[in-house]
Amino acid sequence: MPIISQKIPSWIAFSAVLAVLAVITYQILLKPEDLKGSKNILTMATTIPIPVDGPESLAWDPQGEGPYVGVTDGRILKWRGLGLGWVEFAYTSPLRGNCSKHEVVPTCGRPLGVRFEQKTGDLYICDGYFGLMKVGPEGGLAELVVGEAEGRKVMFANQMDVDEEEDVFYFNDSSDKYHFREIFYVTINGERSGRVIRYNKKTKEVKVVMDNLLSNNGLALNKDGSFLITCESATGVVYRYWIKGPKAGTSDVFAKIPGHPDNIRRTPTGDFWLGLQCKNNLIGNLLVYNQWLGKLAEKTVNLKLLTALFNGFKPHGIAVKISGETGEILEILEDKEGKTMKYVSEAYERDDGRIWFGSVYSPSVWVLDSKLVTA
Incomplete structure (x- = not known):
């Protein structure tokens, strides 16, 4: 009986080896980590499209209307419901000629964290290029409130909160080198130039209360105003700063x-x-915790590729709930495959039992019934 040659062509063998190496590389370096106890329920959220990218933060006015969101082209839009949709409310720059719905144009500004002062109806805006800004209840062009603190320009105002009893505002300045558009360079460059700034509305005093932070991003006061927390996007560390009591300062x-x-x-x-924005993976950790590697990537890797590396080329949605007393993780919600949500920037739980979600890149917000979280 003749022997039939079973020799595999070299190009097929080479391709198979490359495929195996690619799978191994993805599993080790790029795959987002699995989180114990998470609930993959963000796919059940309702999507509300927006004609502009990047509703990074949400706010409701004193009458309960909204949400209001800051978007990529430098405007703040207001949701008027299914019948009326989104309408323009305000903007942070008068230079509107070349603003893009999909790409950040520095001269147009980039509204990030938004927060209404309930007793006045003024909307305060952290603009990632201009600083802390304010617009009145009627909207229109916002005005600059704080653009410098202790001799350093506010380069990357990010998120804020307000103690209305004390008329004191706290906000993050995430970097003294980069603006919003280079956000992932802030994450990997290893430079601890982020700070938390306090603005006293009565006295107009501007003071740095925390510094040496690495890409500090979110910020919120606790319920009684005795402390605030702020998180580093690079490391996932959440710091507490004591405002009142024996540990103040x-x-x-x-x-x-x-x-x-x-x-x-x-x-x-x-x-x-x-x-x-995404879960941890090995390549992201290597870039964050090895400054020389982060500096090299800062000079050689473009932002789109860097973003893809951090999310493992698999954009996904995730939100974490922590205890307001202990910091213990209480809930982890995910859209592991990114079917509905990607790049979640904010989760805002309302008194009516709904959780609203924003995104720094996607052209939509999402709404989820909180009953689904506890089911």
Whole structure:
């Protein structure tokens, strides 16, 4: 009986080896980590499209109308319901000629964290290029409130909160080198130039209360205003800064989040939701915790590729709820495959039992019934 040659062509063998190496590389370096106890329920959220990318943060006015969101082209839009949709409310720059719905144009500004002062109806805006800004209840062009603190320009105002009893505002300045568009370079360059700034509305005093932070992003006061928390997107560390009491003026570590957190919002019961850009993976950790490697990537890797490396080429949605007293992780919600949500920047739980989600890149917000979380 003749022997039939079973020799595999070399190109097929070579391709198979490459495929195996690619799978191994992905599993080791790029795959987002699996989180114990997480609930893959963000796919059940309702999507509300927006004609512009990047509704990074959400706010409701004193009458309960909204949400209002800051978007990529430098405007703040207001949701008027299914019948009327989104309408323009305000903008942070008068230079509107070349603004893009999909790409950040520095001269147009980039509204990030937004927060209404309930007693005045003024909307305060952290613009990632201009600083802390304000617009009145009628909207229109916002005005600059704080653009410098202790001799350093506010380069990357990010998120804020307000103690309305004391007329004191706290906000993050995430970097003294980069603006919003280079956000992932802030994450990997290893430079601890982030700070938390306090603005006293009565006295106009501007003071740095925390510094030496690495890409600090979200910020929120606790329920009684005795402390604030702020998170580092690079490391997932959440710091607590004591405002009142015997520890006033000191800080400590409050929590550690399994991923790269963005905004923080306090819940009606006093806990906190954190939106996460993505979960951890090995390549992201290597870039964050090895400054020389981060500096090399900063010079050689473009931002789109860097973003893809951090999320393992698999954009996904994730939000984490932590205790307002202990920092303990209470809930982890995911859309593991990114079918509905991607790049979650904020999770905002309302008194009506719904959780709203924003995104720094996607052209939509999402709404989830909180009953699904506890089911």
